[in-house]
Structure formats: C-alpha cells, structure tokens
Amino acid sequence: MFASSTPLKPVFFNRDPRQVARxxxxxxxxxxxxxxxxxxxxxxxEAYLGEGDAAAHSAAGKTARNAVLFGxxxxxxxxxxxxxxxxxxxxxxxxxxxxxxxxxxxEPVTGIAQMAxxxxxxVEDATTLAKISFLKKIxxxxxxxxxxxxxxxxxxxxxxxxxxxxxxxxxxxxYRVRRVTVTPRIGIVKSAEQPLRYLIDGSxxxxxxxx
DNA sequence: TACATGATGCCCT
DNA sequence: GGGCATCATGTAG
Numbered sequence: 001m002f003a004s005s006t007p008l009k010p011v012f013f014n015r016d017p018r019q020v021a022r023x024x025x026x027x028x029x030x031x032x033x034x035x036x037x038x039x040x041x042x043x044x045x046e047a048y049l050g051e052g053d054a055a056a057h058s059a060a061g062k063t064a065r066n067a068v069l070f071g072x073x074x075x076x077x078x079x080x081x082x083x084x085x086x087x088x089x090x091x092x093x094x095x096x097x098x099x100x101x102x103x104x105x106x107e108p109v110t111g112i113a114q115m116a117x118x119x120x121x122x123v124e125d126a127t128t129l130a131k132i133s134f135l136k137k138i139x140x141x142x143x144x145x146x147x148x149x150x151x152x153x154x155x156x157x158x159x160x161x162x163x164x165x166x167x168x169x170x171x172x173x174x175y176r177v178r179r180v181t182v183t184p185r186i187g188i189v190k191s192a193e194q195p196l197r198y199l200i201d202g203s204x205x206x207x208x209x210x211x
Numbered sequence: 212t213a214c215a216t217g218a219t220g221c222c223c224t
Numbered sequence: 225g226g227g228c229a230t231c232a233t234g235t236a237g
Contacts, residue, residue, distance in 0.1 A: 046218070048218075055218070056218085057218080060234085063233080063234075064233090065232080065233060065234085079218085079232085079233090080231075080232055080233090081217060081218070081219065081231090081232085082216095082217065082219050082220080082229080082230070082231080083217095083219095083229065083230025083231040083232080084219070084220070084221095084229070084230060084231085085219050085220070087218060087219085089218085102218055104218085141219070141220065142218070142219070143219050143220060144219090144220075153232095185218070186218075186219095187217085187218055187219065188217090188218055189217090207219095
C-alpha cells in the first residue's frame, strides 16, 4: 500500500513554517504499528514562527522541553497539555532556528478500525466505518489525532518524520488540494489575531463544530 | 518547593 | 455555549 507515495525530504521542512503548514495540507501522516498501517490525510495545520511569535513555545528561548523546535527540520515535537492530551508538531527551518507546524486534524484513510479503538470509540457495525460523523470523531483535533496514532512524547519526540525508516512519517501520494482557507489560530491568547491556521476548504474533517 | 497556566476534549445544558 | 478534568513545565521565591 502507498507504493506510489513519495516520502517527504528534510528540505521540505527547511523553510518558513507558513509555507510548510500550507504545503502539508493533503499529505499523508503514516504510523507503522505491529498490527498494521495507520494513515490520515492532513486537512488542518497551524504555523508557529518561533522568533517574534508570542504564542509559540519557542518564544521564551530554548529549554529542555522545546529543544526540538530549535533543532534540524522535519523532526517531531510532541508536548503534553492540559493534563490529558499530546500534541504533534514538526520542526521547520535550519538547525538553530526555531519554528514549527502543529497538526490539527486528519481525514482517516487507513487503519480506521484500529484508530477508533485507540480513541475508545465504539464501532457498532460495518456501515459505521463510512459515516462522516463517525470519522470526524477519530482525528479532528490535535489531541484526538495524537491519540488515534498513539503519539506520545516518550515514544516520538525528536523522531525524524522525513525518514523512510521511521515508524512515524509523512508522504506525498499525489493528492492535490483544490483550495486552502486561512484563519486565526485556535485556543491561544497571545498573537491570536495572526492568520496562521490553514485548512483544506470544504473538508468535513477539520476541527471545530461546523467544519 | 510552590504555584499558575496552557497550541484541548468531553460532557452537560 | 460553558464548566471542568488533570499534570508537565517554567518561573518565582
């Protein structure tokens, strides 16, 4: 499966987070597990600029927690928040320059039953798997998609998402995004007015109530 | 060592 | 549309 897919190269991430956030829409985020492949199409992202962006974790300088954001591009930055949830980001820009993109929502593509199980969502019968209302519950939100793919800081922080050998990686399967919507970011206070949230226009799988 | 806070999601209304 | 669980991290003292 995904035989025609091309793994993204590290250079893909070696640029401004705004460019990366937009370019990541439509790509596949893939997790290899002993039980099978899990995959989702990226439909919503947010850019965090590092320097000059008060909302970014890197704003106050490099610490043990956020060191990945300051490292080489294409690495997973995972953090724990609100005592409940993990959030997955990817580092951008060259080694030494902070910046990243937060993955906010995926459209489930492969391993849907396994992802639903990880999310503790019940599958009543076979027809459930095709319902949009069901699919939307699996990975429409940063904490949700992390739980669906089993992403934790302990397992995945610092992992190279651009390596074909990695069990967590991003590939291009040739899907073309028709139209992109840009809005302010979600759930932040500082620098909340900047339009740095990117969505595939019309996708029912983005986070939030309306879609 | 203590404390405030947060790039959220769920449940209830 | 709003309350709340729950804890790692950073900063102040």
